[in-house]
Amino acid sequence: MTRSLKKGPYVDPRILKKVKGKKPEEVGVIKTWSRACTISPEMVGFTFAVHNGKDFVEVTVIEDMVGHKLGEFSPTRKFISHGGKIQKELEQAAKEREIQAAKAAKK
Numbered sequence: 001m002t003r004s005l006k007k008g009p010y011v012d013p014r015i016l017k018k019v020k021g022k023k024p025e026e027v028g029v030i031k032t033w034s035r036a037c038t039i040s041p042e043m044v045g046f047t048f049a050v051h052n053g054k055d056f057v058e059v060t061v062i063e064d065m066v067g068h069k070l071g072e073f074s075p076t077r078k079f080i081s082h083g084g085k086i087q088k089e090l091e092q093a094a095k096e097r098e099i100q101a102a103k104a105a106k107k
Contacts, residue, residue: 020042029058030048031051035051039069045060
């Protein structure tokens with residue numbers, strides 16, 4: 001369910017305070033644990049370090065992100081590929097082709 005229109009979007013007041021009236025170059029990276037904070041138009045251009053439970057993931061806000069939550073761009077789970085021995089062989093062969101292509105390009 002979405003948040004009530006009567007209430008409006010949740011924007012963390014501490015983040016708004018750090019962003020209001022400042023330029024992205026001045027502030028640098030803004031560290032936050034507020035994954036539920038909705039991205040507002042004032043945040044465009046700023047870089048946030050969003051906590052994912054283990055470390056901070058840097059997220060640079062662009063216009064397309066307005067209306068989404070900060071936590072959507074900082075995944076909490078790490079995907080480790082499926083497959084066993086055959087998958088590893090395929091990945092290794094692809095890496096070797098890539099290395100050979102890079103050597104050929106240098107010559």
